[in-house]
Amino acid sequence: MDTAEQILAQLDDAARDYRFADPEHPYSSAIDARLHVFRDDSRWALLIELVGYNPRAGNVVDVVHAYGNCLTRGRPGCENEDFLSRIDNMDEIEDIDNPEYLQTDGGPIEIRGRRVPVEAAAGDPLEDVFRLLVPSIVTCCWPTRMNCGVASRRTCRACSSSTSGGIGSPNGTTNCPARPRRSTSLPRFWRQVT
Template identity: 60%
Template sequence: MDAVEITSQLDAAAEEYAFPDLNNGYYYAVDARLHAYRDARRWALIVEAVGYSPRAGNLTDVLHVFGNCLTSGEPGSENADFLDRIDNWDEIEDIDAPETYRGTSIMIRGRRIEVPAEHGDELIDVFRRLVPEHRELLLADETELRRRIPADLPEIMRLDQWHHPDGERPSESTTFRQLADVLTTGDTGLYAPDAPPNTHWSRWPESGTL
């Protein structure tokens, strides 16, 4: 494997709209995380993008899965990579005022969460308030992450923030060129970002606007 193989797969996914777009007009950006896995022969990269889709009616963690060792499916996201997080959606959205909060507690993956929010608050604001304390409930657990990659493939890097491409191809992004070098060599020191992170939801104002 080499870096060109990796960035070429990411570029191909971007051309098919299968690479994560944090400005996705159908999802309000909430949170993100990146995972890199490798050994001497295999590599995998998973980018999580948590967002709120009013059309889908849930807060969803979308896993974008890439690699040369996928155990099922193709690079990008398939239906089972869309992980809805809220169990009691019908209780939290005000039916008379769509996309606003009814004021009840939120059930996330079987756990009831009290949110510092009031009836009538915008749902996207409510969900973003979950992140500081409850982000691990929103992001993928190990079972979810390993669904399409080998269980024995070591994770060598996890990023909670990075500089994500905004319009350019992954191969034109310093972040993903460096990550490709890390995946090729195993040397995590090759990841040396030269731009500030931009994965916080506030940096993607066009997300969810369609």
């Protein structure tokens, strides 16, 4: 296991290179954030997810930042593949004549295949509308996809979890330490830091 100084040095390096999670990024209006910390006796992973409305991307974007001593691709921070769009029907809800504003009363807004009504009126700023969705974002985004910061479900960036297994997968089964579970148990080799 790295020392606290080594862990902080990695986070400081990422911050100096503008690769550390920035909830006040000027291109994104913050909606929600999550921090996940995992470790065993020799490995650690810190995952920060920032969800925000990004008008330049034309969507609510979930940006996953991965740090640790067991990353399997890329540098600590986020890669292009770690910017995940979450709204499926932006073309239906954004007013084409008045961009960045809601087109119809009440949505509904489709988050990863699930239609969610929202108590908002046509003409409301999308930034405000999306913040009304925080409970839905929590139930639609976080529990079904964490996958350690990789858009692909085939390989986990933080632990190499795949059909052949990885850390946290004692019997070669897919058992990613950062994949949320309905139960509270984690793989026996991983302890979640609380």
